[in-house]
Amino acid sequence: MGMTLISAGRRPARAAGRAGASYRRRDKYIRFALPALLVVAAVIVFPWLYTLFMSVQEWQVGSDRVFVGLDNYANLLRDTRFHAAVGRTLAYTVLAVALPVLLGTIAAVFFHRDFPWRGFFRGIFVLPMMATPVAIALVWTMMFHPQLGVLNYLLSLVGLPPSLWVYAPNTVIPALVLVETWQWTPLVMLIVLGGLAAMPTEPLESAVVDGAGPWRVFRDITLPLTLPFIMVAVVLRAIDALKAFDTIFAITQGGPGTASETINIYLYLQAFSFFRIGHASAVVVVFFLLIVALAVGLLLVRQRTKWA
Amino acid sequence: MGVATSALPRRQTVPSALRWRRLGSRLGFLLGLIVLLSPALFVFLWMLSLSLKPDVENTAFPPVFIPTSPTLGNFREVFATSPFALYARNSFVVATAATLLSLLVGVPAGYGIAKAKAHGLAFVVLVSRMTPGLSYLIPWFMLFRALGLHNTLWALIITHLVIGLPITIWVMMGFFEDLHPELEEAALVDGAGIWAAFRDVAMPLARPGMVVAAILAFIFSWNNFIFAVVLAGPDTRTLPVAVFNVLTFEQLAWGKLAAAALVVTLPVLLLTVFVQRQIVAGMTTGGMKG
Numbered sequence: 260m261g262m263t264l265i266s267a268g269r270r271p272a273r274a275a276g277r278a279g280a281s282y283r284r285r286d287k288y289i290r291f292a293l294p295a296l297l298v299v300a301a302v303i304v305f306p307w308l309y310t311l312f313m314s315v316q317e318w319q320v321g322s323d324r325v326f327v328g329l330d331n332y333a334n335l336l337r338d339t340r341f342h343a344a345v346g347r348t349l350a351y352t353v354l355a356v357a358l359p360v361l362l363g364t365i366a367a368v369f370f371h372r373d374f375p376w377r378g379f380f381r382g383i384f385v386l387p388m389m390a391t392p393v394a395i396a397l398v399w400t401m402m403f404h405p406q407l408g409v410l411n412y413l414l415s416l417v418g419l420p421p422s423l424w425v426y427a428p429n430t431v432i433p434a435l436v437l438v439e440t441w442q443w444t445p446l447v448m449l450i451v452l453g454g455l456a457a458m459p460t461e462p463l464e465s466a467v468v469d470g471a472g473p474w475r476v477f478r479d480i481t482l483p484l485t486l487p488f489i490m491v492a493v494v495l496r497a498i499d500a501l502k503a504f505d506t507i508f509a510i511t512q513g514g515p516g517t518a519s520e521t522i523n524i525y526l527y528l529q530a531f532s533f534f535r536i537g538h539a540s541a542v543v544v545v546f547f548l549l550i551v552a553l554a555v556g557l558l559l560v561r562q563r564t565k566w567a
Numbered sequence: 568m569g570v571a572t573s574a575l576p577r578r579q580t581v582p583s584a585l586r587w588r589r590l591g592s593r594l595g596f597l598l599g600l601i602v603l604l605s606p607a608l609f610v611f612l613w614m615l616s617l618s619l620k621p622d623v624e625n626t627a628f629p630p631v632f633i634p635t636s637p638t639l640g641n642f643r644e645v646f647a648t649s650p651f652a653l654y655a656r657n658s659f660v661v662a663t664a665a666t667l668l669s670l671l672v673g674v675p676a677g678y679g680i681a682k683a684k685a686h687g688l689a690f691v692v693l694v695s696r697m698t699p700g701l702s703y704l705i706p707w708f709m710l711f712r713a714l715g716l717h718n719t720l721w722a723l724i725i726t727h728l729v730i731g732l733p734i735t736i737w738v739m740m741g742f743f744e745d746l747h748p749e750l751e752e753a754a755l756v757d758g759a760g761i762w763a764a765f766r767d768v769a770m771p772l773a774r775p776g777m778v779v780a781a782i783l784a785f786i787f788s789w790n791n792f793i794f795a796v797v798l799a800g801p802d803t804r805t806l807p808v809a810v811f812n813v814l815t816f817e818q819l820a821w822g823k824l825a826a827a828a829l830v831v832t833l834p835v836l837l838l839t840v841f842v843q844r845q846i847v848a849g850m851t852t853g854g855m856k857g
Contacts (some may be wrong), residue, residue, distance in 0.1 A: 287761055291679025292688055294672045295736060302703070302729050305694055309706035366603055374596070380604060382843030387607050389839040389846065391790040393807040394828035396616045401821050409613060409630045422627050441606055449850045469634055502699045505792045509811055528706050533796055543702040550697050 275387075313540035320534035331541035341542070344525040347432060348501060351521060352553075354436040355443075355500035362440065363447025364485075368477065372446065373495055388445040398427070401440050403510075407535035419506065425511050428518035435519060438506050445498065447492040455481070456489025490561035497557055500514040501550050522546050611836070617825030618642065625821040627803060641826035645813075648823075651830065653802070654809040657720060658831075661795075662788040664724045669784050673778060677739025678765055692733045700793045703729060708797060720798035725796045731784035738783070738849055742776030743769065779849035782842055786835050803842030804833040 264435075314331055335341050370381055378462040387395070402410045403406035411421040418483035422435040464482050471479070504523045507513070513520035513528065526546065617625050619637045645651050680688050707726055711717040746769060756763040770777075792807040799808055813827045839846060 285683045285819075286681045288683035289685060289706075291682070291765070292685070296688075298672055298728055298732060299691055299695070302707075302725060303691075303698070305710075306703045306706035309709070310702060313705070328720070334585040347818065354846075369599055369603060378843060380600060381847065382840050383604055383607060385595075385846065385850075386611065386839055387838055388785055388850075389790075389835055391792075391807055391810075391832040391835060393790075393811050394614075394832040395610070395793045397810060397824055397828045398610055398617070400814065401617065402610075402613065407626045407628055407630075412630050414629065441610065446850065449847060452782030452847075457664070474697065498697050503700065505807075509792070509814065523612065523699055526699075526701050530701070531708075536705055539705060540762070547698060547702060554697055 264502050306495065309462065310540045310543050313537055315542075316537045316543050318535075318537045320536060322421070324537075327537070331537050332545070334538065335541055335545060340520075341522075341525060345356055347519065348521040348523075351432055351436060351439075351503065352497060352500040353519065354433065355439040355503065356493055356496045358436065358440040359444040359447045359496055360424060360489065363444045363488060363492065364451050366444065366448040367451035367455055370452055384447065385445040389444045390442070392442065392505035393509045395442060396438065396506040396551050399441075399506070400510050403434060408507075425519070426515060431511060431515065431519045435507055435510065439500065439508070442506070447496065448487075450492040450495070451485055451488050454485040457488075458484045487561065490557070492559065493555055494557045497553055498550060569749055587666050613720050614829055616826050618829045620822055621664070622820060622822050625825075626819065635653035642830070645809045645827045645830060647855050649809065649813070651809060651827070654804050654806050655667075655761065657799075658805055658807075659803040660720055660728055661723045662785050662837055664720075665727035665731045665788045666757050666781055666784045667734045668721050668724070668728055670777060670781060672728075673732050673735030673780065674739050674773075675765065677736045678769060678773075680736065681740050681743035692736050695729065695733045700729070700791075704794065704797045711798060717798065720803050720805055722798050723795055723803065723805065727788045729790060729794075730791055732799060734787065736778040738780040739773065739776055775845075778784075778842075778846045782838065783849045786838065786846075789835055818846055848852075 285524055303527075315326060315328055316324050317327045317330065354454060370377065370384070402408050403426070405421065405423050405426055408422065409422070414421055423430055425431045458481070462484070464477060466476050466480055502523060503521065504527070507524060508519060508527065511519045513524040514516065521544070523546075526539055526542045529535050529542060613632075614635060616632060618641050620631065620634045621636075621638060621640065621677070624631045624634065650801070676688075679685070705721075709719070711722045716722045750772070751764040751768050754768050755761065759767070790807065791805075792811065794804040795803075795808045796811065799805060806810075810827045810831050813824055
């Protein structure tokens, strides 16, 4: 068996039992995935092993590497700058999940109807999601400018006072969430739109026959039936919001001060500005566990929405 | 609901109250469409406007929305003051090579996983979706340094497989699972090997899926910033890194900044408009992004 692993083109051996044949064939189909598994091992598994190893070493590039056990993790527990970064990341995530999911669901209901040029308009709607994040970040940086930016001009048109946007510690996180919401609402829209398309039509029709208004139909039928898809959107959004890097880094680099330093930005600075490899590796491990915990938690919630 | 009916030819017998209601729902629909599309349109049109104006107009207050004397000077300056053409070439080479390699490895993998129902392997894809890109970078940075690859495009191509491969496997898995197995079974009964059944029967049928996977892998590789910002040297910079450098050095040269941003993102935007159907198909099934 081991020899033939390489030659995926072999014909299936004529086996005596049907069960045996299908078992062997299943085995052979796995071979199609072998090259991919090799790549995964090289580019994904190797970094993980290296990171786990480094997270128990004290090593700053240029100095000697020393085994320190769990010291890096213990230091993280005491590091108030890291704690603040975790808090900011969670706040950012809550906002950057809630807003796109709310707006994306509304947009999906809108695009679910049939109207002329629907595909074209949907194409325009999804543009933010496909645009290069760094390029977008650049445009938003200019729009956020407190004196010359177009956003404060727009606020003045509707009689609102100007904001300092990303230039003040207390508004920087909401302003960054605005960019994230602008960019990723389309992804939620597409996922929920898929859910609406897969929805059975009978309950809807019978409700309309029973004389239910559009809001009642949405609340009692559309929403419960698409809830599993909305939960998928919530899980994906949560993972992406926790990992958000490009726009935050390009717009503020964690500033002003450390007011927008999320875990990812903190990690970048520790690893590639201060070159504290051991410390940064411990951050990676803790960060990943946080993402997994949140994703698993949300998936459990999703299971419950399926039963409801 | 009102929209579908409004397409019908008007009849004189319709009571006027109903006609007003139809008109109302039609106006409401148009208003909704404008509200939904204006954030996207505003940002992109503002980017275009900034890129076509001299900086005197760009930093005027109140803002000038429509350029009074449109100029391509900002674009000329972008290409004259930095090797933007080289960066564009780097971006194109890296995204294309990473996409092709992802297809080469990912299409058979998607087939194998779908056929063997090895969903444990699909879990690997999910984990890679959850891992922050930065966490790969410390080991890679050290590895590429040790191998002497740290200033080459190869380093970027290999790392961009992390973006393209999961997308490809995920999309192809879905496509191959939906494929009716009878045709391959017939080929197998006729004495073809499973490799031939894959190559001659399943793969041609899954061509639409490969198009979806290739488009998404290319776009997310093109857009990637985090890998190149750490791993690229002066000659191997990709466009997102180049545009970020313009930002840090030229705080108030808004015309040039917007022109650079437009050069980076315009190819992707055009691609999106032309193939939005495939993108929508890919994103709704996979919900993947780099």
